[in-house]
Amino acid sequence: MAILHHYPLCPHSRFVRLVCAEMGVALDFVEERPWERRETFLALDPSGQTPVLVMPDGLIIPGAGTIVEYLDEALGDQAGENRLMPRDLAARIEVRRLLAWFSGKFHDEVTGYLVNEKVYKRFVPVSAGGGPPDMNAIRAARANVRYHMRYVGYLIAKRKWLAGDDLTLADLAAAAHLSCVDYLGDAPWSEDETAKIWYARVKSRPAFRALLADRVPGMAPPDHYANLDF
Amino acid sequence: MAILHHYPLCPHSRFVRLVCAEMGVALDFVEERPWERRETFLALDPSGQTPVLVMPDGLIIPGAGTIVEYLDEALGDQAGENRLMPRDLAARIEVRRLLAWFSGKFHDEVTGYLVNEKVYKRFVPVSAGGGPPDMNAIRAARANVRYHMRYVGYLIAKRKWLAGDDLTLADLAAAAHLSCVDYLGDAPWSEDETAKIWYARVKSRPAFRALLADRVPGMAPPDHYANLDF
Missing domain, CATH: 1.20.1050.10 (Glutathione S-transferase Yfyf (Class Pi); Chain A, domain 2)
Incomplete structure (x- = not known):
């Protein structure tokens, strides 16, 4: 399965989670705290920023912009009408x-x-x-x-x-x-x-759904946050 | 001819000028001072940032990242081995x-x-x-x-x-x-x-070449700037 190195309140990580969920790309997660500058994380991407996607074959894709362009190039044709990047x-x-x-x-x-x-x-x-x-x-x-x-x-x-x-x-x-x-x-x-x-x-x-269920310890969102009708 | 709205010391504008020169895309130039927030410039791109490329058919392409992806999609195949974005x-x-x-x-x-x-x-x-x-x-x-x-x-x-x-x-x-x-x-x-x-x-x-010949009035670059051997 593909692995996403992410942080729950990193907006770029959330963007990639949404794109993968819409495209049916199943993910395992590793939570990174970018400020810790973990050596094994820096080895994946020297910029040390979340997110980084590691594909099942080991291909490393750092950065939300690069990840979504790659997913469109690799899997967009299969998505047919549900493609998230138009062809035109x-x-x-x-x-x-x-x-x-x-x-x-x-x-x-x-x-x-x-x-x-x-x-x-x-x-x-x-x-x-x-x-x-x-x-x-x-x-x-x-x-x-x-x-x-x-x-x-x-x-x-x-x-x-x-x-x-x-x-x-x-x-x-x-x-x-x-x-x-x-x-x-x-x-x-x-x-x-x-x-x-x-x-x-x-x-x-x-x-x-999975995004709305995420909680950061010690920081609760407002009541309406996960309410689909506000 | 395509028109590039740019500012001489905007690095994103310079990037697009280099890409167009390497790809043989001839350009006319309009110098924008983004801080003036010219209305006709904001009409091209509400973000008000340089560069914006306007193609001969009127297609408006704002932002260096979007411009270079477009140029590769529209003209990359013609570039053959000189393509600036690999196929793999x-x-x-x-x-x-x-x-x-x-x-x-x-x-x-x-x-x-x-x-x-x-x-x-x-x-x-x-x-x-x-x-x-x-x-x-x-x-x-x-x-x-x-x-x-x-x-x-x-x-x-x-x-x-x-x-x-x-x-x-x-x-x-x-x-x-x-x-x-x-x-x-x-x-x-x-x-x-x-x-x-x-x-x-x-x-x-x-x-x-054209980049190195550009001067901003009142700001001279160091002597080595345009020297190809430093």
Whole structure:
């Protein structure tokens, strides 16, 4: 079975878990705490970042972007109509644009701050940058997430799914990031009703179940987090 | 002709210019100052970041990662042995891993700081985050670039090019970022002789010529910058 080295509140890891679940790729899990810089993990990927996927034949695939491109290349043809990356070149541009938006921009402006300040810094020694959360960073993330929420609403007002008529990698990346924000209690669902309806649609998919059941010890999510109707 | 919306010292723009030159894609240029947030530029790509490529048929492709994947999908087959993205799935993983390394990690730890502090902040009003450079950020970038230089040297000690036997997107991404660092006078070439030899090899390619001739008004590069033998 393929093995995913992941961290439960790493949004990039969550994205890959959703993609594998949608594509029917069964996974075993190894929980990595990237801040520990485990030698055997660094040997898989010198960048030391989650996630890393190890295929049953030993092939090592580091990084969410590289993993999802590989899965599409290796298994996309079998997926037929359920393919998460469209075949049409222009449609692929739109999916990749939104992947860069959520895995890059949204991460830099929202998820990166929240997960680092609220989660990783609890476990990292002060000498290595750990310690109490920087409230300015958290405030910035809480302000930034609002316009991203409206952007999701804007797209969904025009389209069935974020990149067009079909569910794609773009929806799963966006939902993975938002699920981390929601776990930490910082998702402003009242900001945009259309975005909220889209998220309820994604999180009620069977692929989402295992994610919603995950708990980080000592950090409980808000009550609505795993409620499919909010 | 295709039009590239770029900024001369944006490393992602430089990467796309190198890829287009290697692939024989002729370009017209529009210089964008991303901090001005020009409305017609935001209409091409709401993220407002350079580069954006507009193909002769009007197809809009935002973001270096999306652009180079598109160019490989649309034109890679014609390139034959000069293809910048290998066909083999495992080899593609290694190219994409290194693309993420240089366009992501290296950018976050080196080029992002240097270009932002030394270039962009000169032009942005203080009220919008402009002003004098933050020397702590510049010092961090100068420290970080050393281990990246050694990583390039480590790879080139084992391989002809960064990702294997052939020149790929990985070399062009790494060289594009290093060319910005070098323009700004912060490339520690004495750190690793092997890395320096590799860079001299990449920068002597015809595709690099236009880049080396570019000048930003008021900011001269060091003397060795455009010297192909250093």
